[in-house]
Amino acid sequence: MRVLVTGxxxxxxxxxxxxxxxxGHEVVALVRDRERYDQPAGVTVIEGDLLEVGSFExxxxxxxxxxxxxxxxxxxxxxxKCDRRAARNFVRATDGSDLNRVIYLSGLGTTASRLSNHLRxxxxxxxxxxxxxYDLTTLRAAIIVGTxxxxxxxxRRLATRFPVLIAPTGIDTRCQPIAIDDAIEYLVGVLSVPxxxxxxxxxxxxxxxxxxxxxxxxxxxxxxxxxxxxxIPVDSSRLSGRGVALLTGxxxxxxxxxxxxxxxxxxxxxxxxxxxxxxERTPFEQxxxxxxxxxxxxxxxx
Numbered sequence: 001m002r003v004l005v006t007g008x009x010x011x012x013x014x015x016x017x018x019x020x021x022x023x024g025h026e027v028v029a030l031v032r033d034r035e036r037y038d039q040p041a042g043v044t045v046i047e048g049d050l051l052e053v054g055s056f057e058x059x060x061x062x063x064x065x066x067x068x069x070x071x072x073x074x075x076x077x078x079x080x081k082c083d084r085r086a087a088r089n090f091v092r093a094t095d096g097s098d099l100n101r102v103i104y105l106s107g108l109g110t111t112a113s114r115l116s117n118h119l120r121x122x123x124x125x126x127x128x129x130x131x132x133x134y135d136l137t138t139l140r141a142a143i144i145v146g147t148x149x150x151x152x153x154x155x156r157r158l159a160t161r162f163p164v165l166i167a168p169t170g171i172d173t174r175c176q177p178i179a180i181d182d183a184i185e186y187l188v189g190v191l192s193v194p195x196x197x198x199x200x201x202x203x204x205x206x207x208x209x210x211x212x213x214x215x216x217x218x219x220x221x222x223x224x225x226x227x228x229x230x231x232i233p234v235d236s237s238r239l240s241g242r243g244v245a246l247l248t249g250x251x252x253x254x255x256x257x258x259x260x261x262x263x264x265x266x267x268x269x270x271x272x273x274x275x276x277x278x279x280e281r282t283p284f285e286q287x288x289x290x291x292x293x294x295x296x297x298x299x300x301x302x
Contacts, residue, residue: 204267
């Protein structure tokens, strides 16, 4: 199958491309700057930007299935406009093409009234993509555990750098993280399972944890200690993304939207994907151990 991956240089896309190659697929990667992309052997690279009509359409030539992995993480109000425009440009470009499937990686969340602004934008993108003349498969995930995952990196750095943490009430919100290897297995797996076409599925690991529990488990695995976490009665959305960015080294444009959604439980309630694609899901601690090389772990504990 000839497959297009948008967002091929991102955290998920950079891992998805080699997995698709291993699965025997012909892969086309759409990137904004091909000089900054060290593509695996055999990948066709096309430079283009979904925000710029006329720059990317040729990437859809002869494509059977496409992965839509484009998300804006801007902190100003323009992110919704960018997400909306990119999705609409993509759908328009697919008119009259041979594209049969689109797979979109979205985010877990509960009722619309509780969704953060960024997650609400993800839902809007789902609706826009669903208007295309192809079968849309949407996979919704919470925090993806892996080196380079924005949400996971914030939690990991807080857990490993500070023995005492002052946290908002959202620290006890429930979350169902998923290992990056499992997320990739689901993303690749849906291509060969016709029942997943034109459906929305929730993916998650075997553990449901609060953010407090995740912080403590990460600290125990990497530092052999448990941090003292003091909760204060403050809504998570009122915290400063810049402040968290200073503490963790993660960009404010990433920290701000993640804080905005901290009070929203992100737990999978639809388990159909586990029957359709029966993988051995990775426990949280095993997934986080894969992100900390043994030598680094020993040096952090000294």
